[in-house]
Amino acid sequence: MTIDIQKARQDTPGCEDVLHFNNAGAALMPKIVRDTVVNHLEREMMIGGYESANEARDRTQAVYTSIATLIGAQSNEISLMTSASHAWVQAFYAIPFQAGDKILTARAEYAANYIAFLQVAEQYGVEIIPVPSDEYGQLSVTALGELIDDRVKLIAMTHVPTNGGLINPAEAVGAIARQHDILYLLDACQSVGQLLVDVNKIGCDMMSVTGRKYLRGPRGTGFLYVKEDRIPQLIPPTLDLHSAEWTDVTTYEMKNDGRRFEKWESSIANRLGLGAAVDYALAWGMEEISERVITLASELRTKLSSIPTVTVQDIGQNQCGIVTFQVDGQDENEIKATLAQQRMNVTVSGRSSTRLDMEARDLEHIVRASVHYYNTTEEIDRFCTAIETL
Numbered sequence: 056m057t058i059d060i061q062k063a064r065q066d067t068p069g070c071e072d073v074l075h076f077n078n079a080g081a082a083l084m085p086k087i088v089r090d091t092v093v094n095h096l097e098r099e100m101m102i103g104g105y106e107s108a109n110e111a112r113d114r115t116q117a118v119y120t121s122i123a124t125l126i127g128a129q130s131n132e133i134s135l136m137t138s139a140s141h142a143w144v145q146a147f148y149a150i151p152f153q154a155g156d157k158i159l160t161a162r163a164e165y166a167a168n169y170i171a172f173l174q175v176a177e178q179y180g181v182e183i184i185p186v187p188s189d190e191y192g193q194l195s196v197t198a199l200g201e202l203i204d205d206r207v208k209l210i211a212m213t214h215v216p217t218n219g220g221l222i223n224p225a226e227a228v229g230a231i232a233r234q235h236d237i238l239y240l241l242d243a244c245q246s247v248g249q250l251l252v253d254v255n256k257i258g259c260d261m262m263s264v265t266g267r268k269y270l271r272g273p274r275g276t277g278f279l280y281v282k283e284d285r286i287p288q289l290i291p292p293t294l295d296l297h298s299a300e301w302t303d304v305t306t307y308e309m310k311n312d313g314r315r316f317e318k319w320e321s322s323i324a325n326r327l328g329l330g331a332a333v334d335y336a337l338a339w340g341m342e343e344i345s346e347r348v349i350t351l352a353s354e355l356r357t358k359l360s361s362i363p364t365v366t367v368q369d370i371g372q373n374q375c376g377i378v379t380f381q382v383d384g385q386d387e388n389e390i391k392a393t394l395a396q397q398r399m400n401v402t403v404s405g406r407s408s409t410r411l412d413m414e415a416r417d418l419e420h421i422v423r424a425s426v427h428y429y430n431t432t433e434e435i436d437r438f439c440t441a442i443e444t445l
Contacts, residue, residue, distance in 0.1 A: 058343050063429040066335075074434045077400040079217070079245050079377050079425035081267040081274060084328075085335055092273055092328040099324070108323045115323060118330030119313075122278055125333050125341070126262070127253035131312040132286075134279040135326055139244035139265035140167055142279035145316045146240055146261040147171055147211070149289035154180035156208035161186060161194040161223055163216035163412040168242060172211070181208070185411055192219065192370030192412075196227045203231065209238045214252075215245040218379055218404040218421060219412065220352070221371020222250070229258025238285070244268060244277075249348045249376045249427070251341045260285045266325075269348075269376070269427065272332035276325045279316055291316050339428070347428040348376040351435065355426060358439045365442060368421050379404065379421040382445055387420040390445065397441055 064070040069083035098107040108115070119130040136142040147168075152175050160172065162185045172183045184202060189195035194212060210232050214225050225241055232239035241259040246252055248269025254262055262280040266272030281289065291298060291309075297319035299309045309315045336344060355378045359365045364383040382390060387403045394401055401424045406413040413419070424438070 058339055058347055058428055060429065060431065063339070064431075067429050070429060072398065074397075074399040074430075074438060076424040076426055076430070076434075076438060077402050078249075078427040078430075079215075079268055079423065080402050082248075082269060082271040082427055083429070084271055084273065084332070087335055088272060088328045088331045091331040092324045095324040095327050104323075111323060111327060114330070115326055118326055118333070121330050121333040121337065125252075125337060126247065126264075126280060127255050128280050129283060132280055132283050134281070134313040134316040135321065135329070136263075136277040136279055136317070137275050137321075138267075138277045139242065139263045140277075142263035142265075142277050142316075143168060143240070143242055143244075144171060145279055145291055146263060146281060146289065148175075148292040149316070150209060150238060151288075151290065152179045152181050152208060155182070155206055157182045157184055157204075157206045159184050159186055159199060159202055159207055159210045161212045161216070162188050162415065163192075163194075163213065163219060163221065163223070163409050164211070165213050165217055165242065166408050166410065168211065168213065169410070182206075188412075188415075191221070191372040193221050193372060194223050194228065196224055196231070199228060200231055203235050203237070207235070207237050209240060211240040211242070213242040213245075215243075215250070215375050215377065216412065217245065217408050218368075218377075218423060219371065219409075220356075220369030220374045220377045220379055222246070222373040222375050223371075225257045225259070229256075232260070233258045245377070246375070248336060248344075250345050254280055254282070261289075266329040266332060270329070270332050270336060271427075273325050273328040275322060276329040278329070279313070281313055281316065283312075286312065286315065289316075293318075295319050344428050348426060349374070351426040351428075351430055351432075352376045352378050354432060355424065355435050355438070358435060359442065362439065362443050364445070368416070368418065370416075376427065377423060377425045379423050381418075381421055382442065385445055387422050390422050390442075393445065394438075394441060399438060399441060 066085040123130040187198040244265040266276030
């Protein structure tokens with residue numbers, strides 16, 4: 056089916072007020088997500104938090120099924136989280152690292168993940184090895200294969216990095232990980248919701264995702280996927296009475312599915328909102344969403360590149376809905392502020408967020424404009440006109 060852009064924008068009240076090119080930060084929610092969250096909060100107000108949670112039990116369980124459908128997983132492989140960062144650290148710190156282990160990662164890895172690498176390197180004597188990039192700026196699959204040895208404990212990569220517009224070759228990396236039976240952790244916080252993502256095709260063992268970005272869910276939501284046969288190998292860094300059962304005075308038993316990574320307390324309203332966002336995306340179709348996002352981003356790159364003062368800084372053989380650029384003689388944060396005065400939303404990505412990549416490309420800051428399927432060609436034209444007048 057073709058996406059009905061008029062309906063998509065009618066379902067998105069924010070489209071009337073702003074030109075939103077910050078979807079890789081937090082996308083505009085559709086009305087169904089807002090209504091789902093607010094309606095449950097009103098039930099909490101009227102009948103109580105525990106009682107409304109019991110009332111919504113079946114709908115809450117359905118969220119796991121919807122997410123599993125979205126990424127080609129089983130519902131028992133899904134854990135609901137408060138963010139992609141929460142999901143990622145639950146998986147990463149559950150890995151039993153030992154001195155001498157190696158972590159292979161991409162040069163465009165996000166700061167939050169790399170800081171965790173540095174911490175376990177300091178604590179356990181783990182070695183961090185950034186895999187060289189290929190001629191397109193993405194992780195070199197050839198170099199990855201050459202770095203594999205019996206000390207490699209983990210391959211951890213961000214699918215769509217925070218800057219540069221590239222899509223890392225997740226499926227090719229998965230083939231190498233499977234071939235050598237190495238744990239593979241994929242940060243998919245900026246790919247799920249804009250790209251068609253299937254964990255079986257990719258071959259990752261763990262994947263972290265946020266709700267607020269391209270999935271268009273509420274902030275404070277996310278999920279973790281862990282492949283069923285990997286769950287017993289991973290010991291979460293913290294447990295409670297939801298992730299484990301107190302079986303005797305001196306014993307406990309962890310859950311044997313994705314629930315072992317969760318905690319008891321959560322926002323039921325937000326979880327239902329995440330489920331509504333996933334169902335909304337599935338209704339449009341991820342292939343259709345992906346095709347439109349990539350087409351719009353390509354159009355934006357082309358039009359920005361035609362402006363003499365603009366340098367588009369995107370890399371990668373395959374590129375996504377994130378477009379990054381600089382304007383000659385203009386401070387990136389001032390560009391963001393000037394656009395905000397015109398009700399145009401972008402963000403700025405700095406060197407500290409992806410230090411290895413940004414240093415290699417001699418970049419300090421770049422403007423990041425990220426489109427979604429509810430954006431239009433007319434908005435791209437207005438945006439480029441605003442950039443040109445700078």
